[in-house]
Amino acid sequence: AQSVSQxxxxxxxxxxxxxxxxxxxxxxxxxNLFWYVQYPGQHLQLLLxxxxxxxxxxxxxxxxxxxxxxxxxxxxxxxxxxxxxTAEYFCATEPANGGATNKLIFGTGTLLAVQP
Amino acid sequence: KxxxxxxxxxxxxxxxxxxxxxxSPISGHRSVSWYQQTPGQGLQFLFxxxxxxxxxxxxxxxxxxxxxxxxxxxxxxxxxLELGDSALYLCASSFDADTQxxxxxxxxxxx
Numbered sequence: 534a535q536s537v538s539q540x541x542x543x544x545x546x547x548x549x550x551x552x553x554x555x556x557x558x559x560x561x562x563x564x565n566l567f568w569y570v571q572y573p574g575q576h577l578q579l580l581l582x583x584x585x586x587x588x589x590x591x592x593x594x595x596x597x598x599x600x601x602x603x604x605x606x607x608x609x610x611x612x613x614x615x616x617x618x619t620a621e622y623f624c625a626t627e628p629a630n631g632g633a634t635n636k637l638i639f640g641t642g643t644l645l646a647v648q649p
Numbered sequence: 650k651x652x653x654x655x656x657x658x659x660x661x662x663x664x665x666x667x668x669x670x671x672x673s674p675i676s677g678h679r680s681v682s683w684y685q686q687t688p689g690q691g692l693q694f695l696f697x698x699x700x701x702x703x704x705x706x707x708x709x710x711x712x713x714x715x716x717x718x719x720x721x722x723x724x725x726x727x728x729x730l731e732l733g734d735s736a737l738y739l740c741a742s743s744f745d746a747d748t749q750x751x752x753x754x755x756x757x758x759x760x
Contacts, residue, residue, distance in 0.1 A: 637694060
């Protein structure tokens with residue numbers, strides 16, 4: 534069965550520190566990959582997505598993620614975090630099957646707290 | 650462009666009752682997906698509707714059902730509520746099989 538693992542459940546960083554959140558998935562076929570963010574009191578928002586092509590994907594607010602197929606990973610990175618990045622981050626995947634399927638499998642989420 | 654809207658935002662029910670939640674997608678979007686979010690299980694896919702037909706289904710019991718209308722609005726119904734159904738129910742819309750945009754959710758509490 535398809536699954537997504539986020540190994541960091543709670544991360545605390547100081548402003549300007551670099552961020553890397555781990556995400557690994559298990560699925561035998563082609564997948565689409567996503568990172569969503571949920572700021573306090575707000576909706577889930579898409580940070581970035583990978584469907585195909587360049588494995589290094591750039592998203593909003595300075596975030597990027599790299600798809601490493603051999604490691605089944607899609608780690609999220611940001612070189613310098615800000616207090617406003619405090620949020621919960623979700624990695625998600627879906628079977629590609631020639632396109633998206635709208636059946637997202639989410640990881641358990643990583644709660645990021647950035648201290649000013 | 651207005652985002653995904655969900656009504657009601659909060660709901661309290663008792664065990665055994667049934668509940669209907671509503672989702673209005675972004676204008677022009679034809680796909681609506683539903684997810685359940687709980688502290689223990691995280692975000693789990695319930696089902697997806699596209700052009701009034703259920704296109705994908707998750708692993709939830711038959712008490713969870715849904716439908717989609719010709720204007721793409723969708724409703725989700727849960728019958729015979731159990732305490733474990735207490736959750737945040739999220740709706741997401743997309744034009745077809747592409748990026749999903751999420752609504753604010755309906756917080757259901759079952760007493």
